[in-house]
Amino acid sequence: MLRIRDLRRTFPGTPPTEVLRGVSFTVQAGEIVGLLGVNGAGKTTLLKILSTLLLPSGGEAEICSHDVAERGGRARRHIGVIFGGDRGLYPRLSALDNIMFFGGLSGPRRHLRPRALEALDQVGLVQRADSRVETFSKGMRQRLHLAIGLLNRPCLLMLDEPTVGLDLEEAQRVRQMVATLAGAGTAVLLTSHYPVDIDRLASRVVLLGAGRVTHDLPIAQFRRQAGFTAEVRLSGSGMAAQDFPSVMRDPTARILQDENGWTITFQVESWDADVLTRLARLVREHPVADIDVSSPGVEAVLRRLASGHA
């Protein structure tokens, strides 16, 4: 659905800013790819090129077999683009009028009304089709953006920080919709600074660094870059025994003590017999009330990479 080869973009200036220095990756139908990278890594620049808002300085990008630079008009008909944050809606117009207006930019109007109602239905806003957008919450506005993006039944959906500023419930609703669309075969390219978006949605991660793709991995493999298999959290009441970390022989072990009791966390590289034996000894010799085991997420990987490891 999306094929990018050696894509480059330099912004003029003295000296010029080379933002993308040869980026290549693909996104298949039904796949959700999380595009990651620190602030300024070039994620938005890449999404702008793919949405034909910006021309590349070199390389190629094809959307559903249409080259974005040579056949921008055609490529545009196959994409939906949703940028996060508040912008670009007419507050005094109804949801339906907004979607007709923005959708009217790319097709004959008479076909748009039923399609507009369908898109509003897809995002759970069809009951509010005639309400003015000024009466909408942030989450509802973001869903309206999503509906506008869905108007052309895109084969590729691009989302730039789609959950920014949304409360937990609305963010979850947006994620659910994205998952449903991918389930129906839409290819999705998603950026977010919230690891939870990537952890819940992405099947693959593409990480940009210094203008290039530094990692392109299935999500499970990406999580393994965290360098540990699990984080274990033990807790109990009273005072912590100070010998915990030494028993676990683990430099990552941390003890937290407060008036309610203690918590110790440590990372397990792999679940071998030795780790289990030491863990059993801890539980036998100390009053452990609770054990919690969690797998590393995208955040743990990004933290490790930022610290210069791996």
Ligand SMILES: Nc1ncnc2c1ncn2[C@@H]1O[C@H](COP(=O)(O)OP(=O)(O)OP(=O)(O)O)[C@@H](O)[C@H]1O
């Ligand atoms: N029109 C422009 N002219 C000059 N430089 C630009 C322009 N647009 C972006 N840049 C530069 O390109 C770099 C990449 O910006 P971009 O917005 O693509 O990053 P990003 O990965 O989306 O970052 P963020 O996570 O903060 O959204 C930045 O250094 C930015 O200053």
Ligand SMILES: [Mg+2]
């Ligand atoms: Mg950005």
